[in-house]
Every structure is written in structure tokens, then in C-alpha cells.
Amino acid sequence: MAQDNKNNSYGGAREQADARKASRRPARPPRLPWWARELVRFALLMAATSFVTFALVSLSPIDPVQANVGQAAYASMTPERRAEMAAYWGADTPLLERYAAWAAGALTGNLGLSLRFNAPVTEVIAQRAASSLALMATAWVLAGVIGLALGVAAGACRDRLPDRLVRAYCYLISATPTFWLAMVALMVFAVMLGWFPLGFSAPIGAAASSVTLADRAYHLVLPALVLSVTGVANIALHTREKVVDVLQSDYARFARTRGEGTWAVVRRHGLRNLVMPALTLQFASISEIFGGSVLVEQVFSYPGLGQAAVTAGLGGDAPLLVGIALASAALVFAGNLAANVLYGVVDPRVRGGASHAVR
Amino acid sequence: MPCDKREKRTLLRPRAGAPAPAARGAAEPSPVAPKPAAGDAAATASACPALPFAAPAPEPPLTVFHAPARCALGGNRRRTLAALIAAATVLVAVVVAGRILAPAAQATDFSQVNLAPCPAHPFGTDWMGRDMLARTLAGLATSVLVGLAAAVVSSLIALGLAAVAALGGHRADAAVSWLIDLVMGIPHIVLLILVSYALGRGAVGVTVGVAVTHWPSLARVLRAETLQLRAQPYLAHARALGVSRWRIFADHLVPYLLPQYVVGLVLMFPHAILHEASVTFLGFGLPPEQPAIGVILSEAMSYLTAGAWWLAVFPGLALLAVVLLFDRVGAGIRRLLDARTVQE
Numbered sequence: 001m002a003q004d005n006k007n008n009s010y011g012g013a014r015e016q017a018d019a020r021k022a023s024r025r026p027a028r029p030p031r032l033p034w035w036a037r038e039l040v041r042f043a044l045l046m047a048a049t050s051f052v053t054f055a056l057v058s059l060s061p062i063d064p065v066q067a068n069v070g071q072a073a074y075a076s077m078t079p080e081r082r083a084e085m086a087a088y089w090g091a092d093t094p095l096l097e098r099y100a101a102w103a104a105g106a107l108t109g110n111l112g113l114s115l116r117f118n119a120p121v122t123e124v125i126a127q128r129a130a131s132s133l134a135l136m137a138t139a140w141v142l143a144g145v146i147g148l149a150l151g152v153a154a155g156a157c158r159d160r161l162p163d164r165l166v167r168a169y170c171y172l173i174s175a176t177p178t179f180w181l182a183m184v185a186l187m188v189f190a191v192m193l194g195w196f197p198l199g200f201s202a203p204i205g206a207a208a209s210s211v212t213l214a215d216r217a218y219h220l221v222l223p224a225l226v227l228s229v230t231g232v233a234n235i236a237l238h239t240r241e242k243v244v245d246v247l248q249s250d251y252a253r254f255a256r257t258r259g260e261g262t263w264a265v266v267r268r269h270g271l272r273n274l275v276m277p278a279l280t281l282q283f284a285s286i287s288e289i290f291g292g293s294v295l296v297e298q299v300f301s302y303p304g305l306g307q308a309a310v311t312a313g314l315g316g317d318a319p320l321l322v323g324i325a326l327a328s329a330a331l332v333f334a335g336n337l338a339a340n341v342l343y344g345v346v347d348p349r350v351r352g353g354a355s356h357a358v359r
Numbered sequence: 360m361p362c363d364k365r366e367k368r369t370l371l372r373p374r375a376g377a378p379a380p381a382a383r384g385a386a387e388p389s390p391v392a393p394k395p396a397a398g399d400a401a402a403t404a405s406a407c408p409a410l411p412f413a414a415p416a417p418e419p420p421l422t423v424f425h426a427p428a429r430c431a432l433g434g435n436r437r438r439t440l441a442a443l444i445a446a447a448t449v450l451v452a453v454v455v456a457g458r459i460l461a462p463a464a465q466a467t468d469f470s471q472v473n474l475a476p477c478p479a480h481p482f483g484t485d486w487m488g489r490d491m492l493a494r495t496l497a498g499l500a501t502s503v504l505v506g507l508a509a510a511v512v513s514s515l516i517a518l519g520l521a522a523v524a525a526l527g528g529h530r531a532d533a534a535v536s537w538l539i540d541l542v543m544g545i546p547h548i549v550l551l552i553l554v555s556y557a558l559g560r561g562a563v564g565v566t567v568g569v570a571v572t573h574w575p576s577l578a579r580v581l582r583a584e585t586l587q588l589r590a591q592p593y594l595a596h597a598r599a600l601g602v603s604r605w606r607i608f609a610d611h612l613v614p615y616l617l618p619q620y621v622v623g624l625v626l627m628f629p630h631a632i633l634h635e636a637s638v639t640f641l642g643f644g645l646p647p648e649q650p651a652i653g654v655i656l657s658e659a660m661s662y663l664t665a666g667a668w669w670l671a672v673f674p675g676l677a678l679l680a681v682v683l684l685f686d687r688v689g690a691g692i693r694r695l696l697d698a699r700t701v702q703e
């Protein structure tokens with residue numbers, strides 16, 4: 001799994017050896033084509049995620065009726081009206097029954113009705129995902145490119161000034177709360193310097209039809225930058241480790257004895273060997289980028305999936321919360337799958353679905 | 360005289376006339392037969408490694424020793440230990456100060472509202488005249504305690520799952536791996552929101568949420584370690600001798616995993632603390648009346664445009680410092696426990 005590489009700091013090499021060993025285990029079900037296996041895994045993941053989130057949400061003591069109607073309105077309501085509301089929000093049906101009904105709907109693409117936004121969950125998610133994905137994709141690409149460049153530079157200049165600077169930066173950033181960084185950025189660049197807008201994805205008060213693409217891009221810059229700054233640290237540190245490994249290898253030493261300089265070795269031998277781990281890291285970082293986007297969107301009042309998740313959680317909107325959890329799990333899964341497919345494209349040795357064993 | 364690495368590698372060869380390494384402790388002319396009653400315990404202990412060579416021996420000894428690190432701050436390991444203890448002391452001091460200052464953090468003084476940082480209030484005051492330094496320290500104390508609960512609970516879950524994966528056979532192993540993948544497949548913040556929501560938000564929600572969601576990465580590491588242990592011959596021996604699974608767990612697995620476990624435990628703190636602050640910031644965590652960094656920062660959001668920069672900057676920096684300190688402690692423990700870096 002692509003996410004395994006997150007743990008390199010503890011001793012990834014051993015783990016990889018074990019994973020290879022484990023994949024050779026005889027007790028395997030009859031082999032399906034790799035896409036079918038991925039499909040089964042995806043179905044299992046979706047079923048488990050939806051059930052767990054559904055169960056968690058129903059466990060909640062937060063009464064959706066009270067949370068949404070408001071204390072004052074709830075107190076002045078007649079008992080009949082209350083019962084009607086409770087039936088509308090589905091407060092009295094047992095968990096399994098409700099889940100079965102929900103799952104039957106979900107199979108036909110109906111994830112229920114968002115009580116907070118008063119629209120189908122799929123519609124809310126699709127609308128929110130559009131602006132959220134723009135933000136996350138920008139940050140994701142930026143973080144990947146900058147992280148790779150910094151990591152290569154640090155690894156090639158090991159223990160010299162660039163390396164120290166990059167490591168200090170990564171160390172500091174990985175200890176910084178994302179939302180605080182977003183607040184400081186907002187304070188400095190939007191409030192004090194006035195270079196960027198104070199949030200939202202479009203100018204305040206403008207009609208939706210009059211908002212141009214340039215407006216949206218302008219509102220996207222600062223949140224995306226903050227999000228990418230936090231994503232860089234992990235990628236840069238792991239890339240650095242890998243470059244150091246490559247430069248200590250026999251073939252790198254041989255290349256150097258032939259008279260190639262450090263940069264030539266990195267360019268000709270290092271980068272090719274970096275492609276795979278870099279891909280893994282890049283796609284594994286999707287989960288973190290999503291988590292960061294929840295916080296950054298909240299600070300910048302950016303109307304994306306993350307903000308919708310917070311609204312749903314605070315407002316007791318259970319169907320939307322389940323929908324967003326599913327969407328995020330699907331996104332993370334798609335990232336891992338994309339990494340596995342790309343391995344085959346990049347490296348002929350992993351073609352044909354053996355990508356789980358080799359990283 | 361501070362001893363560096365080069366000195367460590369030199370052979371200890373006594374020369375006549377050269378000041379003996381143990382001259383401080385054993386000044387008597389006849390150190391070959393030291394009287395146990397004469398030297399007190401401390402002096403003997405400190406001079407102990409070099410004592411036999413203090414005598415002007417006729418020929419150099421055949422055995423090669425490393426010169427012992429004699430000075431208090433000599434050697435990287437001692438320095439690491441000192442730094443570790445210092446960092447841990449600061450953290451304990453923060454918690455104690457935060458607990459003591461908790462009443463002061465609640466005290467409002469409407470004659471001193473929205474003060475910028477000054478000598479009386481180094482972190483400034485908020486719109487209710489509360490001292491931000493006291494609030495920040497109290498909030499940090501809460502964060503550290505939540506982090507402590509989270510790290511202990513999560514690491515125990517990780518250890519338990521690793522043991523199940525290692526000793527329960529292939530199916531249990533597959534189940535544990537799948538569980539790890541499942542939990543890691545949902546973005547952590549979303550999971551925290553869900554758990555916190557399930558428990559009705561508030562202090563319980565955030566503490567339990569942070570405590571039960573931090574185990575997957577450590578469980579994965581520990582599982583890999585146990586897989587490696589399973590391949591060891593001595594474990595096969597123990598099995599062949601009919602040692603029970605529980606005994607294998609207690610006698611072989613736990614000591615083998617302990618270094619990784621302790622490091623993982625300490626390095627879980629920073630994550631837990633950051634997540635607690637994040638979730639509280641989003642509004643799912645600690646209630647507004649409780650001093651917490653997340654609460655302070657989310658309240659500061661409404662004063663950003665008013666120019667009250669100190670409300671956001673200092674608590675955030677303090678949180679950053681605490682996280683860095685925990686990271687230092689973890690890195691220090693790892694260096695001290697890892698056999699591969701013993702000579703560094």
C-alpha cells in the first residue's frame with residue numbers, strides 16, 4: 001500500500017522486506033485480475049467506512065431536531081410537531097434498519113438529503129467538491145514539486161548549508177498547527193499588507209454570474225499556498241532520505257569514479273530511482289492535504305468540502321457527514337490506486353498488478 | 360578536560376610519570392591493593408574503570424579499552440540525556456504552571472481590556488481583560504494532559520493489535536492489516552470530527568477521539584517488528600518447547616518491541632496535541648469556558664481584522680514550542696535506546 005511509506009522514519013526498509021515476504025504467502029484466494037481485486041477492496045472499504053461512520057453518527061447524543069430547529073423554537077413546539085420533526089429526521093428507527101435503508105439508496109446513487117443545506121447530499125458534495133478540488137489540486141501539485149526540489153537539493157548537499165536550512169524548515173513546519181499558519185498568513189498578507197482577499201472563493205456581494213475565473217484564482221492563491229507549505233515538509237524529508245541512499249549506492253559511487261559530478265549523478269541516476277518513492281509520497285499525501293484543507297477552508301471561510309464537513313458536524317447533519325466521510329475515503333483510495341497504476345507505467349517490472357508487493 | 364571522539368579511540372596505555380587518569384580518586388601510593396575502608400563509595404565508583412591501570416605496570420596490558428567518558432558533559436550520549444531531561448523538565452514546568460495559573464486564566468479585569476504585550480502582561484490581554492500568558496499556559500497544560508491520555512491509550516491499542524497480528528495467525532494478521540488500512544483510509548481530521556460528534560462533542564469527545572485514532576501508524580510499525588521477530592530462531596525454539604502464546608508475548612515480544620514502543624509513544628504526543636488543538640479550533644473540542652489553545656485561537660479569529668495580533672501569535676508560538684520540545688524528547692529517547700547509535 002502506498003501509505004506504508006509514511007512510516008519510513010521508524011524503519012521502512014524492514015517493513016518493506018516483511019511486506020514482500022507476506023505477499024509470497026501461500027494462503028491466497030484464487031487470483032482475480034488486479035482491477036477486480038481493487039474493485040473488491042474498494043467495495044469493502046466503502047461498506048466498512050459507511051457503516052462505521054453511520055454507526056458513529058447514530059451513537060451521537062446530539063439531537064438533530066434540537067440542533068437544527070434551535071432551542072427557542074424547540075421549546076415552543078407542540079408535541080405533535082416534535083414527533084413529526086423526529087420522524088422527518090429519522091430519530092427513532094433502529095440503527096441497522098436505518099443503515100439498510102440508507103445503503104439501498106446509496107447503491108442507486110442516492111446518499112440521502114442534507115438536512116442543513118436542504119438539498120441531496122450528492123448535489124451538495126458535487127458543488128462543494130468543485131471548489132475544494134481546485135484548492136487541493138493546486139496545493140498538492142505545488143507541495144509535490146517544491147518538496148521534491150527541496151528534498152533533492154538537501155540530499156545532494158548533505159550536511160551542508162542548504163541541507164540544514166531545508167531540514168530546519170521541515171522540522172519547524174511539521175510542528176506548526178496548520179490552522180495557526182493559515183491565521184498568521186491571513187493576518188500578514190490580507191489584513192496588514194492587503195495583498196489578498198480576506199477569504200471566501202469570490203468577492204463578497206458579487207452575483208454568482210459576474211464572478212470571473214480570475215476572481216476565483218485570486219481568492220485561491222493564499223489558501224493554496226498555506227496548504228502547500230505544510231505539505232512540503234513530509235515530501236522533502238523523505239525525498240532527502242532517498243537521495244542520500246542513492247548517492248551512497250554502488251552505482252552512484254561507480255559513476256563518481258568515472259568522473260561524474262554530484263549533480264550529474266543525481267540527474268542521471270538519482271531522479272530515475274526517485275520517481276517511484278516520490279509518486280508514493282505524492283499520492284499518500286492526499287489524505288493529509290484533505291485534512292489540512294478542512295482547517296484551511298475553515299480559516300479562510302472557503303466554501304469547500306472541509307467547511308461543509310465542519311458545518312455538518314456542528315449542525316447535526318448526519319447524512320452529509322457520512323457522505324463527506326465516504327467521499328474523502330474514496331479520494332484517498334483513488335490516490336493509492338493511481339499510484340499503483342502509475343508504478344506499472346513507470347516501471348516495467350511492476351506491470352501486471354504485482355504492484356502491491358513492490359514499492 | 361572535555362573528552363571528544365578522538366580520545367575515545369586512543370588506547371589507554373599507562374606511562375610512567377604521566378598523570379594517571381584516576382589520580383583524583385586514588386592518591387595513595389599503593390593503589391594495587393586499595394583498602395575498601397579508605398576510599399568512599401563514590402570516589403571508587405567514579406575512578407573505577409581506570410583504576411587497575413593507575414599502577415605503573417611494567418608492560419602495557421594486552422586488552423584494549425575505550426577511554427571512559429569521565430566528564431559530566433562529555434560524550435554525545437550524556438549531552439543527549441541532559442537535553443532530554445531539560446526538555447522534559449520544561450514540559451513538566453509548563454503543566455504545573457498551567458495548573459497553578461488556571462484560576463488566573465479565568466479572572467477577568469475589564470479595566471485592562473485588549474492590551475498589547477507589555478511588561479505586566481507579556482502576551483497581552485484579551486477583550487475580557489484576561490491575561491493571555493496565564494490563559495496560554497493553562498491551555499498548554501490541558502493540551503499536554505489530553506496528549507498524555509491519547510498517547511497512552513493509542514499506543515496500548517497499537518501494541519495489542521501488533522500482538523494479535525503476530526501471534527494470532529495469518530487471518531488475524533490480515534484482519535489487523537485491513538483495520539489499519541481502513542482507519543488510515545479516512546483523513547484523520549474527518550475521523551476526529553466523526554468520533555467527537557458521536558460522543559456529543561465537548562471535552563470527552565475530543566479526548567476520546569484523539570485517544571482512539573492515533574494508533575494506526577504505530578500499530579503498523581510494531582506489526583512489522585513482530586513479523587521480523589516471528590522469523591527469529593529463538594521464537595521457533597520457544598514454540599517447539601511448548602511455551603504458551605501469552606508467555607511468548609510477555610517474555611519475548613514485549614522486550615523486543617519496547618524501544619520502538621517508547622519512541623512511538625513519545626512521538627505520538629505532538630500529533631495528539633496538534634489534533635486536539637485543531638479539533639477544538641473547529642468547534643468540536645473543549646468548551647469555550649475551558650482554557651485551551653484551540654479555543655483561544657478560534658476566539659482570536661474574530662479579532663484578526665481588528666489588529667489584535669498578539670491574541671493569535673503568542674499562543675500559536677507557545678504551542679509550536681511545546682510540540683518541538685516533545686519532538687526533541689522523542690528523538691533523544693530514540694537515540695539513547697537505538698543500539699545502532701550507541702557509539703555516536
